[in-house]
Amino acid sequence: MILKIIKNTHNFCLISILIFCFSQNRALSASKEPNISVLILKDKKIRIRSDRSIPLTIKGQRFSNKKIKGLTLKKQNNRTTLIFDKNKQKIYDLKNKEKFLVSSSDRRGIWVGQKRYAGKLNIFISDNYILVVNVLGIEKYLASVVGSEMPAKWPLEALKAQAIASRTYALKQKGNPLYDIDSTNMNQVYIGLEAGTHKTKRAVNSTRSLVLTYENKLINALFHSSSAGMTENSQDVWKNKYPYLSSVKDFDKNNPKLRWNQKFSQSQLQKLFPRIGGINKIEILNVTSTGRVKNVRIHGDFGTDQISGVDIRKKMNLKSTLVRFKFVEDNEFKSLNHTPKLLSTNGLENEPLTHIVRVGETLIVIADQYDVSVEEIVALNNIKDSSIIKIGQRLLVPRNPLNSSSSPAKILVVSGFGSGHGVGMSQWGAKHMANQGAKAKTILKHFYKGVEIKPFKKYFL
Structure with missing residues (x-):
């Protein structure tokens, strides 16, 4: 019987030691968990508040563990101000590069605008914005x-x-x-x-x-x-x-993101690519082994430009670079059950275009680019010697009647695959x-x- 008691006591102690070690390891593991600092907001007006009755604590150069319910930060007219909920009459003026910490013991977190966050908040006042950085265990x-x-x-x-x-x-x-x-x-x-x-x-x-x-x-x-x-x-x-x-x-x-189409009107393209006067033609120069666009040459009313697939995706907010481009007539696009916005006419459809001569361009190159004849450009600009044009020179280029806005409006359709x-x-x-x-x-x-x-x-x- 005594041996049995000793044995049971020994087992109990062994289990206790194992539980203690396991608890210590878990505590040690938690203490070693890396923190991560995440930029969650960058704005000129920010609202921070507690979830319910448990107050927030604000700590910084001018605040020493002050208990608050909430605060509002605002940057306006080169002035950054802070107001606490309980005393809205007192306004604190904050300086650039000033920073402070907001924390809470509430497991429900801290409200920043319409979202709740665990951990602590580092607030930084920069020249143009107020930054809120959430610091928490990864x-x-x-x-x-x-x-x-x-x-x-x-x-x-x-x-x-x-x-x-x-x-x-x-x-x-x-x-x-x-x-x-x-x-x-x-x-x-x-x-x-x-x-x-x-x-x-x-x-x-x-x-x-x-x-x-x-x-x-x-x-x-x-x-x-x-x-x-x-x-x-x-x-x-x-x-x-x-x-x-x-x-x-x-x-x-x-998956629902496998195939997609995105459309662009001429007015949208002119806003996106003002320097070359919009886009009326896109050449894919090379693609990757998987078919994604690496580089394109875009042609506009005022010239051409070369741009990478990554950059044109960013510029046009495309879902991916696995894309192909096609210009279609407005009514053709409508027949595909789409309803693009009609381009407005402004009475300038017969006015000539303006082209700025770039390095390496000749009248033949320019005429081919706009699909008109050299003779038409020479006559319109009263050029005496067609072999001499200067870099930076402004040339008037007649509109090709086949491409004028009197014909149906052209819509650029980007057909894409995948996302990211x-x-x-x-x-x-x-x-x-x-x-x-x-x-x-x-x-x-x-x-x-x-x-x-x-x-x-x-x-x-």
């Missing part, structure tokens, strides 16, 4: 990011793949002076506590601290929505070549693979070639 941050970047109803393994990719991407950005990362799709989307769900938290917790590495360094874990069949090599989109960001097969055929830059993990591809039974690690190792998945260490940075 795991809490990720629960929102995963829900912001992917629908929470998607398969758990896809959400886990997103969590590992997003954790890697965020940690790779650390080290900037004011903040590490932006909260928009310039980096990765983060909309605060509202986006976190039980499922996204589960995806984050079950992959806690796991990151993607290549040769023991964090990778640039880029991802996008849909590549339309094949992801892209990093060097074909940007200058840098990363061996782990090479083109692979995608599995994103059944096409590099790295395809989110719709990850969803399909997860639906087919693939685990998160299999998904990640498909889209990022030659990587390893390990718990984060500081020397990975």
Whole structure:
């Protein structure tokens, strides 16, 4: 009996020690969790308030742990002011480069405008804007990011793949002076506590601290929505070549972003490309191995320009660079059940165009560009010697009647495939693979070639 009691006591002590060690390890793990600084707002008027009755604490050079319910910051006419909710008659004038911290003990977070955020808020006063930077543990941050970047109803393994990719991407950005990362799709989307769900938290917790590495360094874990069949090599989109960001097969055929059309009226094109007088012709100069546009030459009423696929996507706000261009007549476009806005006529359809002579251009080149004859340009400009024109010279160019606005208005239709830059993990591809039974690690190792998945260490940075 005594032996039995001793044995039970020994087992109890052993279990207690194991529980204690496990608790200590968890506490140690939590204490080692890296923080991330996220720019969540950059504006000239900002409203911050507590969730309910628990007050906020503001701390800075002129505020020493002051308890408040809320505050309003405003930048107007070279003046930045701060007003607290409880005493709106007292106005504080803030200086440029002034900063302070807002925190709360409330688990429901802090309201910034219409969104709630966990952690603390660093407020910076810059020359032109007020910046709000959310500082919090990366795991809490990720629960929102995963829900912001992917629908929470998607398969758990896809959400886990997103969590590992997003954790890697965020940690790779650390080290900037004011903040590490932006909260928009310039980096990765983060909309605060509202986006976190039980499922996204589960995806984050079950992959806690796991990151993607290549040769023991964090990778640039880029991802996008849909590549339309094949992801892209990093060097074909940007200058840098990363061996782990090479083109692979995608599995994103059944998704609503696979095919799309975007239309542009002549007036829209003139606003987007005023220097060359809009666009009346687009030549694709070269494409990548997956068919994405690398460079185009655009022709307008005042000349031509060469632009990269990345830049024209940004300029025209296109979903991807896997595009083709076509000009169609307004009525032809309407027949496709579209209703583009008609171009207004201003009575100038018979007036000549103006062309600025550029390096290397001759009258023959200019005439060919506008589809008119050299003789018409010579006569219109009273040119005595057609072999002599100067760089920067203004020439009047007659409008080609076949291309004048008296004919049906031309609409530029951009037919595109996929969404995003096409590099790295395809989110719709990850969803399909997860639906087919693939685990998160299999998904990640498909889209990022030659990587390893390990718990984060500081020397990975």
